[in-house]
Amino acid sequence: MIALKMNSVRQLILLSAVVLSATGVTGADWLQFRGNDVSGVSLASEIPATWSATENIAWKIDLPGRGLSGPIVIGDRVVVTASSGFRQDRLHVLSFDRASGDKVWERQFWATGRTMTHAKMCVATPTPASDGTRIFAFFSSNDVVCLDLDGNLQWLRGLTHDFPNASNSLGMASSPIVIGDTLIVQVENDAESFATGLDTSNGKSRWKKVRPKKANWSSPTSFQNGDAEPLALLQSSAGIEAVDSHSGETVWKFGDGASTIPSSVVTGDSLLVPSNGLTALRLGVQLADDVKSPEVLWNDNRLAPGTASPIVVNGKVFVINRAGVLQAADVNTGSVLWKLRLKGPFSATPVAAGNHLIFFNEEGGAQVVDISGAEGAIVGENSVGETILCTPAIADNEMFVRSDGHLWKIAK
């Protein structure tokens, strides 16, 4: 009876995840890297195409430390992580009032793992995640901190404290995601490489899997097939490993290699993997017992993304390559539809609001591209004047973006 009850609760949570996944971002929240459904798309939102110090910037506030992590939005709060100190060993989690930008609370922690990173990165590189009631902040030091929405500590883990060789001297960047009641964390590096599913209620590992011993900065994504347990899709240089998000059991593997920086994106029943350019896999079918890998729908080596992850909007996949060329391709065939040169370089993954794709380059220049026509068209060029490496967050008709020093809310 107790087991049945626990199972029911879990099913309810999973159902919530499924609903979110099926409907896309609800518009009110942006709970993790690339939003609630890990797509980076908020079709219902309308973000101004132009902004400046005197126009369409609702507020701009100072941050106490560096960060490549994106903001997340939970109801009326905007949550950001940062790291400070000569050794970047002071970890910050900050909550701001979404309407006013006023700081509601700040909590600090000391890094328990290594804090060395490449100069371009910092310890606050992974974007935090939330299940709507709790915040899960993950840092390059492999510290995981869970706080409630009022900043009360729920639990913490020091994954390098527990597994001392789990680190990367260039820094860790993979952003965790929440699937049901499990936090999926990839701690993949050249030495002690693993992924783990943490119980969101207490931080204990539901599962821990040995992963390829190679530095990996890509982030997981998820896929829900009917009533089956949602899958966590773990990307690495080896390819994709799909695991049951609750048990960690491997369901299938795609072993043709994948990038270790830009991450895959799910669209409908397909997964677009930065592999040999871009490779589309068919997910929405039950694999036969003797089939261990999903069908490859198409592959195009011209569609290799640079650092930013691909994004899918209205049947088109958009990829920005290392040269700063934006390519739009048919998501069903991979056929390139149009190209548009943008001013790069780009680290931030673009986000979509309505018919606009928003690209922040590393110099803080934002280019807004209208994708509703036969060709893409730049309809807005703006600058915040500071280095931007994070992926922005969109909630309703508001966009939030951060630099090492500031957090902006861009809205009419």
Add this chain to the structure above:
Amino acid sequence: MIHLRHVLTVIALAASAESALAADLNPQLNAIRNISREGGGNEAAAAAVRTLSSSSAGDLPKILAAFEDASPLAVNYLRNVVEAVADRHATDGTIPAEELETFITTKSNDPRARRLAFEVLSRVDSTAADRLIPGMLLDPSPEFRRDAVQRLISEARSLGDDAGKKAIEVYRRALSGATDTDLVKEISKALKDRGEDVDLVSHFGFLTDWRIVGPFDNHDFIGFDTAYSPEEKLDFAAKLTAKEGEVAWGEVTTSDEFGIIDIAKSIAPHKGAVMYLAASYESAGPRHVEFRFGTPNAWKLWVNGKFLFGRDEYHRGMAIDQYRVPTELQTGKNVILLKLCQNEQTDDWAQRYQIQIRVCDPSGVAVLPVKPKAAATSDAGSPKQQVKRLTARTEGASR
């Protein structure tokens, strides 16, 4: 009137609750201090945080005292409690400033707890930094020390270029407390610009004199987990079978001001190789130290025959204090054995084969050996000679 009585009752009950909590915080503090690996005790610790967060401001010193010998994870739980209590009482005038200052200035208290106490005190006392930081130049807390050093650098800068001896004296004082590389480099440059000598090798405690042997085989990364003969027995007189034939122990020293021993340049650009380095370190007594080093290569470290740590990572960057390995030194001679592995990558950015290693206390202050230079061998020659004696094969490769 009734309303007022209710309010007073609520206040009294709240005070009573805080008082009851203050009576014995130990069960909650112990629940936090008892957390273990892999989330063990997280639920109990979280419950303790909830309870302790309603503590009175007067409990802060006791909560801070619980930092002593707590694990890094427990310290973060405790920090959260202190922040929550300080937030609640930041404006009600109950922060115990005097007790906090006593806690801060008692240098035997946990450095992180003292720093946190200072941050809480600074919220209610804007003069705290000016009063306390100047006395923190040689503090066990790196953060306090950094603040004090930065003040002295500012003071020296403000003296202007004509200050001469006075500026040098202030910079010298700043250097005495500096362990962060950026500040040390800034001070060192300022002193050198004024004609002063700066011995950064001694300042950081770099080990510069080593015995060395190799190369052993590391093709396909086999060397990291292969125990070659130096791991079995350290016999500096023995001839060893290595990757390209028989080799013998030689000696290497460095005059690099940051203690970098560059095997690729000063010995040979070996690829797919393992080199062993050994040194002795004379300690005045038993003490806790950290071996801190930077290298872009895979490595393993033993001290007095005990394996301490190893890392199988190549060409992901190199920095001072990239790795920190705590250990205990024994009185007298301590034998350090280091295994340094190079992979077979051909990329331009993957050719570095080097290491810098130093011995310091947990706050980063150099712990120097009893002898000014930790001689690699008793028959060491000129310390300026880059490679003094290696196998014929290695010597040939280095020409």
